[in-house]
Amino acid sequence: MTRYPAMKSLQSSVKRVAFFNHKGGCGKTTFTVHTAFVAEEWRVRTILACLDRQGNSMGWVSKGDKAAKADAFYERSDYLSAVFSPLVMPDIENVDLVLADCPPEFDIALTVNPTLWVVPVHGRQGFDGFTNVMEDLIRSRAEILVVKNTVGRGGPSVKRNLEEALAKLPPAKNLTIYAEDIPDSDTIIRGEDYCDAAWAIPYGKKSNGAAALRKLCEHILRRCGFAPQKGSKV
């Protein structure tokens, strides 16, 4: 039996993006939540599926709403809802986009069957977390976008080593390295504290980190074929 039979069709009209790295703490939840915020602004009907038992993306999107904690779902607006589905990708239809915040567990991430993998990497272990499963991701035939996250943390040597390692990766048609870095940013951390987008918190708009993160989220959405709708706040 092949491991990637594409039984659930990749050609489904619902775009699925899986945020995954085999290592925890690389930025999966941060990227998922911020992409969801931009999708909401762009009026893309989006479901954020929190597959990680930690439920952090649920808490972030719902601003710690108590009902959301109990019900395990949260309707933020007409365009963005979040559902908590630990370890299992729910079957979702009639939306434009599903963003899956995966736990660092490959077998679970595979069930998402995404059109795009977004893989945040930082440092040696984050890179290892990607290369551990790189072959499998490449064979899944979905697009892979590797993003250097929290660049600057650990000093220039960590940055240099990661860049050198990424440059040596074997070429694959469906593997892309995002050209820009997402810098180590206090604003992004504060966004988590505010349970809001980094650019929406006080002084967030002036932050380079928030701007870079927003640009990445827009890139992800455009890559999935979305563009801002009329009347959206862009």
Add this chain to the structure above:
Amino acid sequence: MARTKPPAYDSEGFEAAHQPRGLSPSAKKFLEDKGMSKPATKTPGGSPPRAGKLASNTSSKKPAATSGSKPSRKKAPDVKDRGDIAGELPRRSRKARALQARHFRFPCEIDAKLQDLVEYHEGTMVWVLSMLVQNEWVKTRRALRERQPAAGDEVSEATGEPGPGPDPA
């Protein structure tokens, strides 16, 4: 500018953190009400305990078999949903096949993995098991066939006659 404050930390934790894997009933209902999920005609992702599911499947089939009526076939996923993957599914002939029924019980962890495969392939347990057995059978036959010509060569060298070809079966 009025400076907003972040929400206060609370120590109540995430209530749903201990829920079984998959959507909670309320989340499932929410998605169904919004038309974002199919009403549960097939087994939903990991809500009920697996052992119970297996037990209920077998117990519901037994009376049908003993009553002599046509056994009720487990409902396959919608044909419409399968339209785009039809090419990848194994062909099913319209002819009635000879079926061999047995009763197996798997260890819980194997059963859980089987259930995962069923959900992933959107098929049935029988379909998944058949596929696995078929693939393993093909692999084994191939290995045997690769081994056999070498043995045949040895025989033909010894007797001076052409050795028997690979097993046509």
